[in-house]
Amino acid sequence: MTHLVPLAKEVDDDKVTPGVLGFIVFAVMALAVWGLMKSMNKHMRKVDFKDPESDTESAKESAKESASRS
Template identity: 45%
Template sequence: MPLVLADTLEFSDRVTPGLLGFLVIAAIAVALYFIMRSMRRQFAKIDFEEQQDDRA
C-alpha cells in the first residue's frame, strides 16, 4: 500500500497559481491602465513655462 500512495503523491507537490492568480494579475493590469490614463490627463492639465535664469 505505501508504494501506491507514493505513486499518487508524486505529482501532487506541484503548485500553480490557477484561476485566482490570473484574476489578481488581471485586476492589477486593469487598475494600472486606469491609473496611467488618469495620470496622462493630469499631466495634460499642467501649463509649464520654463523661466530663464539671468544670473549668468
C-alpha cells in the first residue's frame, strides 16, 4: 500500500478511508438524486393545482350570470 501513496510519511493500516469505491458510490447516488429531482420537476409542472371547490364556485357564478342575462 505504501507504494501507492509515496507522499505520505506514514501509512496507518488501522485507518479506514472510503477510497475510490466510496467516491464512486457517492457520485452515483448524487447523479441519481439529480435525475430524480429533474424528473420530479417535469412531472410537477404537469399537475393542475386548482382547488375543486373554487371550480364549482366559478361554475355557480357563471350559471348565475347566464341566468340573469336571459
